[in-house]
Amino acid sequence: MSLELSARDRLALAAAAIALVAGAAGYGIATLRSADDTPQTAEGGRKILYWYDPMVPSQHFDKPGKSPFMDMQLVPKYADEGETETGIRIDPARTQNLGLRVVVAERGALGSGLTATGTIDFNQRDVAVVQARASGFVQRVYGRAPGDVIGAGAPLADLLVPEWAGAQAEFLAVRRTGDAALTRAARQRLALLGMPPGTIAAVERGGRPHNVITVSTPTGGTIKTLGVRAGMSVAAGQTLAEVNGLGTVWLNAAVPEAMAGQLRPGQTASATLAAFPGERFAGRVAAVLPDVQAESRTLTVRIELPNRGARLKPGMFATVDFGGSARSALLLPSEALIRTGKRTLVMLALPGGRYQPAEVQTGSEAGGQTEILAGLAEGEKVIASGQFLIDSEASLSGVEARPISAPPTSAPAKTAVYETTGRIEKIESASITLNHAAVLALKWPAMTMTFRLANPAIARGFKIGDRVHFSFDQSPEGPTVRSIVREASR
The missing domain is CATH 2.40.50.100 (RNA polymerase II/Efflux pump adaptor protein, barrel-sandwich hybrid domain)
Structure with a gap:
């Protein structure tokens, strides 16, 4: 048999070799493409943009794994997140891990939370x-x-x-x-x-x-x-x-000029002094002086205090709380607010696991509660803990904050609430009888009638004869009192 191959045989062997190499190359390319595509697509077919640590959302990773910052797994960022109708959508399991706490914007009684410091001085009128x-x-x-x-x-x-x-x-x-x-x-x-x-x-x-x-x-x-x-x-x-004379003394308190609108002559005030721990000295605002200290941007409020036994000595340091009748306001825990310096935001918790920032206008603050003047409706849900992480996620996703002038995204259906004044005639465990003024919205004349109490604790601390301002609604069980505030004595 001859060892030499014919030209025809050599051509056949070359063709077979080329086919083998091409097949191997195609397999390798297909395998590489499959390896690249696998981590970028979830089981449901959702496209993954990147992975990130929820505690450090600004840092992106191109593959899953353990976070280099925290002892937790990286989470995927899907392409369809941030493209919902309003807000961003976050997996409920992730929100539970983030420890989000949701509160509801509710109406309540907001008292005066203004506190200032001052010194005792002689009464220059005496x-x-x-x-x-x-x-x-x-x-x-x-x-x-x-x-x-x-x-x-x-x-x-x-x-x-x-x-x-x-x-x-x-x-x-x-x-x-x-x-x-x-x-x-x-x-x-x-x-x-x-x-x-x-x-x-x-x-x-x-x-x-x-x-x-x-x-x-x-x-x-x-x-x-x-x-x-x-x-x-x-x-x-x-x-x-x-x-x-020492029968009365003045307490000159330094109050920030931003609080000037909350003060008026005749307003009640109480002072505490380090010299008499646990004791409060009651007085009234005698005058709000017309000039403001340029260095501290404070104005002086003069409070007249009785000085029985000449115990209050001029020069003593005191802390003063300015009293005032509580008023009804839309309240939100102060911790739920995100203050950026230019505006104040809250993070709305919308239905379907969606979240959206909303700009709000705030008012007075007292007892850990802040008054919401605009931008939020009663009954809307807001994140009070962990909202900064959701706000970072919304910023990364380009979600715009709801402006103050926009209507509520998902305001719940609510029963109309009416407000009026009256005098308490009778208090029972689950009801209260009030001689109230006319309610024009319901075309009710002034009359005496019995209301249900939404909560028996509402009437705690009140007595027969008290003049009150109260709110109520027309629930299926009958007119129901929702809040009561004692009117300031005149």
Whole structure:
């Protein structure tokens, strides 16, 4: 047999080799493409864009595995997420792992939560000025000093007034004549010379001149200034002392200018001091001063406090709480708010596992609750814990926040709520009888009727005769009170 191959045989072998190589290459390419495509498609056929750690959503990975940041598996980001009608959709299992907590925007009573600090000061309206009524000489002083606390009528100094001696002698001489008209004129002259009525009466009773007068304080308090010393001469009208009363004191509180709209004269306030732990001192706002401190951007609120026993000392530091009647407001836990500096957002929890940021306008804050003025409807659900992670996810997905002017995305059907005022006539375990004003929305006249209590705790702390502001609805069981707030006394 010949070992040499014919040309025809060599051509056949070359064709077979080329086919074998091509088949192997095609298999390899197909295998590689299959390996690349497998991690990018989920079992349901949803396209996967990347994997990420929910705790660090800005970091993307091209394959599944364990997170380098947390002890947890990476989760896929699907292409169809963020493309729903509103908001983003998140797997319920993932939301449970993130520890999301959902709250409902509800109406409730919002009290005044304004607290400020201040210092005790003298009541500058309770100041007495002691002056010399005539020129004279100081014969005696009574050992007083600035800062002493004295009572009303306490003596300060004895003054010798020479010009009073001649006038008193003339008065006594005229009095002995028995001429009533001249006697009245002489007595009037003594009063015009500045002689106190008590001194004139003493001259009439004793029948001899009294040219030494004891200067005393008209009111009690503390001596702020004392300008009389033994041996000195004084002129008519010269100030000898200033006495500041201690029956009431001022508490000057520094309040941020942003809170100025919540304050008004006559408003109740209470103060606590470190010197008297556990004790509260009640007072009222006497004035809101018109100027604002440029350095601290605060205004001064003057509160007048009774000072029984002179326990409150000027200069003491105090914390003051401004009272005010509670009012009905749409409330949300303060922790649910996302404050960006330019606007305030909340993360709405929509039906079907969808979430959407919404811009809101906030009002007052008290007791961990914030008033929502616009951007949210009563009954809408909001995330109160873990909302920052969902907000990051929404930002990555390009989901726009719902503007304040937009209507609620999914406002629940609610029964109409009506509000009015009235007086409590009777309180029972599950009902309350109110003599209420007219309800124009229902065309009800003013009348006395019994309402169901949505919760017996609503009426706790109230008594018969209280004037209240209350809200109610027309439930199938009958008119039902939902909230009661005591009206401020006038």
